[in-house]
Amino acid sequence: MIELAVVGVGSWGRNLVRAFTSVEGARVTMACDADPKARERIRRLHPEIAVAETLEQVLDSRHVAAVVVATSTPNHYRVARQALLADRDVFVEKPLCLSSEEAGNLVRLAGERRRLLMVGHLLLFHPAVDRIRQMLAAGEIGRLLYIYSQRVNLGIVRTEENAWWSLAPHDVSLVLDLVGDLPREVSARGASYLTPGLEDVVFANLRFPNDVMAQIHVSWLDPEKRRKFTFVGDRKMIVFDDMEATEKVRVYDKGAGRVPDFASYGEAISIRQGDVYIPRVGSEEPLVVECRHFADCVRERRPPRSDGTAGANVVRVLDAGRRSIAAGGAPVGLEA
Incomplete structure (x- = not known):
């Protein structure tokens, strides 16, 4: 025991x-x-x-x-x-x-x-994230292109840390885990509306060495409560909405790609609209x-x-975001 x-x-x-x-x-x-x-x-x-x-x-x-x-x-x-x-x-x-x-x-x-x-x-132990991790590892959506997330609500307003440090660790940890790498640079902008010196809303961009891009939006000054991730691949796309009671993960068999355009002897963009399916996800409390x-x-x-290493990497990204906010959104690189 x-x-x-x-x-x-x-x-x-x-x-x-x-x-x-x-x-x-x-x-x-x-x-x-x-x-x-x-x-x-x-x-x-x-x-x-x-x-x-x-x-x-x-x-x-x-x-x-x-x-x-x-x-x-x-x-x-x-x-x-x-x-x-x-x-x-x-x-x-x-x-x-x-x-x-x-x-x-x-x-x-x-x-x-x-x-x-x-x-x-906590999100790394979510059954929905386990399912997404399996799909990405199997190449089900093809090459991962970009990710974006929203973690917003009206409240709870913190006084000892800003929205970036309070809310973004969830999103940063998940992005780092699923991309499997550290970003080469972080840029972020934030604004303080309720408490001077503490950002209530932050928009951050992470750029990875493999050209994957991630955008994270966090705020406690928003009309809707959202806990949502979108993963876009070159074959399929995944939406993880943690506010959904049962259908938390949706896979969209749709995308776009270049195809030969014989009329112009060049290439054209072809949009592919496919089915949407909802994979089975466990329900145990994360x-x-x-x-x-x-x-x-x-x-x-x-x-x-x-x-600890994974946690320290999250802090490195958060710290880079903090410095970028202080510099008016200038990109901050992460040393290897």
Whole structure:
């Protein structure tokens, strides 16, 4: 039985407690939060769990094998670092931290201490994403040309981070995972309408070495709630709409290509309109899948899908986007 402690039991931390509680072979034995109201609430919901006020109390417990970090993002680095130094495996909610330097430090420390470091990039464990990953690997849509995504809603407005850092980690992690590479450059523009100095809306473009392009739009100032990805290949196209209750993935057998134009002795563009089909997708909750994956990795001592390196790469892209926003949208390159 793997005993875990969840540090930070606000709304998302409580979700993690619930999900890990449902995982066979794992048990949440401690919860920690500096906020007395959060501690009282977790006591009412889970009276079987010991509640601590400080991280030191958690790390003093020799029974805790792994620490789940669900604090506010600015505290991720400090808490994860202390847990790794105490020789605990660590699961950190996204994003891993707020700078490329800090992310690299955590990855190196995990390697030195021979500890597992996993980042909570939830979409990578979504059954719909598994299906899309299989289709792309099989070449079902042909050569991937470009991706675009929308993650928008009216609220929740954050005050400690902008929409780019709060919302885009989901989209960036998925794009990096499915493209299988880092972009060579990132350009982004954002605007602050509600809180001075914190962008409420961001449009970002990622350009990859294989000529794949991705555009990401995030905002908490939008009339509609959208969680949508479109993948365009040279043979077929895929739409993943996470707001759909059942038909989350649609495959469009349509496209365009050049064909000989005998009248002009040149080429013409031919539009091909085909069928739309909806592949079968599993319905298991992604958060439970993610938590089970972490527990399995701890037990079997194998690298997680969203390991520290993957999480650090997401931070590199986010950091490049931050610098591009500050430079008025100028492209920022990512060094190898």
